Amino acid sequence: MDERGLHRLIGTIIAPERLEDDCAVIPCGDRLMVATTDMLHETTDFPVGMTDWQVGWMATAVTLSDIASMGAAPGQVLLAVGLDRPERLSGIMEGARDCCAAFGAELVGGDLDAHRELTIVSTGLGTVEAAHLVRRRGARPGDVIAVTGPLGEAQAALAGYDRHRKELLEPQPRVREGRALGRAGVSAMMDISDGLALSLHDLLAVNDCGFSVDTARLPLPAGVPESEGRELALYGGGDFELLFTAPPGILPVAGVMTHVIGEVIPDRGVLADGKPLERRGYLHEWKG
Template sequence: MDERALHRLIGTIIDPERLADDCAVIPCGDLLAVASTDMLHETTDFPAGMTDWQVGWMAVAVTLSDIASMGATPGEVLLAVGLDRPERLFDIMEGARDCCAAFGAEIVGGDLDAHRELTIVSTGLGTVAPEHLVRRRGVRPNDVIAVTGPLGEAQAALAGYDRHRKELLEPQPRVAEGEVLGRAGVSAMMDISDGLALSLHDLLAVNDRGFAVETARLPLPAGVPEDEARELALYGGGDFELLFSAPPAIFPIPGVEAHIIGKVIPERVVLADGKPLERRGYLHEWSG
């Protein structure tokens, strides 16, 4: 059983449309509010050697990335911290505050608790004009698909390529890029928190068309042998680049490093170099 299977279960309890995007979308006067919440744990999300400041930074970054993926502007963050040791709190809060400040957000609340394993839940709110909102659903027949930067760097660092440790430990959510892409009229978007292959399958699940990726076009992590780099780019998690579809005519997009990696196809499948791409990546799983 993995988290995507459990999502289908949730979809029998709440409106499954609510599960179709990186954020919840809530009417808010003339604007739309978007909201995301993400839980991170020491053993699965905070690699050994990470500082507490980086823990706080990452907890906020993952949430701002979901807000960016909707084309929205982040506003407020609430941080709930389940602390194993009280002396960790100050640095965690500083890291969280600094990440907010770097992307125009503010910590406005949260919660504190004692917990055996350090566990942080970061909740972010943002706003967007209705005409600039981008959802995961929306790919159109002649669109290409693109990403905002190199894939597989975080996983490369976990594999021992230390030059990518900063990308792993201090991910940079593509906030400015998300806003620009929303205004530029991209047709569908999400962030790649769990790897490109899994993200393409997530997009497939809510669209009526498929995707054909050319692996030679993937922006790869530097300093890694090419075969391994391609594997990391397809299946590694923790990068937080944006994945989007758009008509070819909108490129180049000023202010956005966009790499076209493939195109939308009529068949509802995900292909890499013409062959079905495995639905594999960074997935939380339960045994039994």
């Protein structure tokens, strides 16, 4: 069973609509608070060769990316560190602090414990006006499908294209872009941490329409042969770009790089070049 399957189990215990988005949404005065949490492990999430500073940066960036996908402004981040060696803590915390500072958040606390394997849980809070909140649900036939930047770069680094090591080890959450797209009125949005194909299927699960992309329009990783780059762009994880749908008249949005890659269609399904697109990407799985 994979993690999406387990989400369905959780949906029998708490309201399933709570599981549809990258963040929980909580009323907070005249605004909305968004809250998210991510767990990362050394062996599955931190590539070999990362510095402790990069580990702290990445653990924070993935959480800020979730906040960005809701069109929200980041506020506070808490970091719970299951630490394998005490001498690593300083670099991890400095990386987390610097990532927060770079994107307008504040590192305000957390927890500390001893673990055999380095494990970090990052929790982020943000706020957004109700009118500018963007959920995964909301795509409509006739909307365009777009992304905020090149896809497949992180996976390209794992495949040996070292020019993309920075994209892999120091991901840049699209906080400014997410807020601008929310204010512009995009109809649905999420981040692409698990790959474009899987993200499109995630959108399919909560919308009453379909998604059709033209692979010739995908922004591919530089320096990678086109056929390999297209495969990485469709299925590679770790990019943290934003995937969104929007009425055609909204784009371009000032100050935001966007690449239109397809359109929302009436019939439910995910298509690439007119053919069904495999539901494949980065998934945590349990065997047996």
